Each structure stands twice: as structure tokens, then as C-alpha cells.
Amino acid sequence: MRKNRKYNALLFLVIATPFMFFCCTIIIELIISTLIYIKYGNFIFNIDDFYLALKIVPFGIPAGIAMWYLECRRLGIKIFGK
Structure with a gap:
């Protein structure tokens, strides 16, 4: 079974x-x-200060998804297709 690298990148x-x-x-x-x-x-x-840092952490999930989406668009990779 072949692993799809774009979804591994999303997970990372x-x-x-x-x-x-x-x-x-x-x-x-x-x-x-x-x-x-x-x-x-x-x-x-x-x-x-730790509480403040933990409050900022949830903003990293949408930021990570946005970075993944923009990288896929930049490289010309279709997200939901082959």
C-alpha cells in the first residue's frame, strides 16, 4: 500500500x-x-506564562492546515484528486 505524502505532510x-x-x-x-x-x-x-502559551496553541492547527493548503497550491498538487 502506497502512503500518500501530502497527507503525511498535513499530519506533520x-x-x-x-x-x-x-x-x-x-x-x-x-x-x-x-x-x-x-x-x-x-x-x-x-x-x-504557560497558560498563555497553551491558549495560543489551538491557533496552530488552522495555521498548519493553511500552510499545507498553500504549499499544495504552490506546488500544483491536487488535494482531493490524483
């Missing part, structure tokens, strides 16, 4: 994009907290 993007959103949010908040620590001597990184 739907899983990887939310994870990437989560990691980028945490890294940006850590950088901002470090800059605040250097300037004021007060390191602010709470559990609320």
Missing part, C-alpha cells in the same frame, strides 16, 4: 505547528523576563 503540520507556537511563546516570554531582570532585577516568569 497539524502536530508541529501548535508545538512550534508553544515553544516560540515560551522562548519569547523567557527573553522578555530576562531583559526585565537585567534592567530592574525582578525576574517575572509565572505559571500564567
Whole structure:
């Protein structure tokens, strides 16, 4: 049985994009907290920052689907046909 690579790419993007959103949010908040620590001597990184990152994660699923759709259009791949 032949695996269809375009659907493997969709699965990867739907899983990887939310994870990437989560990691980028945490890294940006850590950088901002470090800059605040250097300037004021007060390191602010709470559990609320993780909650904020988890609230951003669901936006990664439609973003991953949109990236997959646009890549298929760019490469000229028919999504629902052969």
C-alpha cells in the first residue's frame, strides 16, 4: 500500500505547528523576563506564562492546515484528486 505524502505532510503540520507556537511563546516570554531582570532585577516568569502559551496553541492547527493548503497550491498538487 502506497502512503500518500501530502497527507503525511498535513499530519506533520497539524502536530508541529501548535508545538512550534508553544515553544516560540515560551522562548519569547523567557527573553522578555530576562531583559526585565537585567534592567530592574525582578525576574517575572509565572505559571500564567504557560497558560498563555497553551491558549495560543489551538491557533496552530488552522495555521498548519493553511500552510499545507498553500504549499499544495504552490506546488500544483491536487488535494482531493490524483
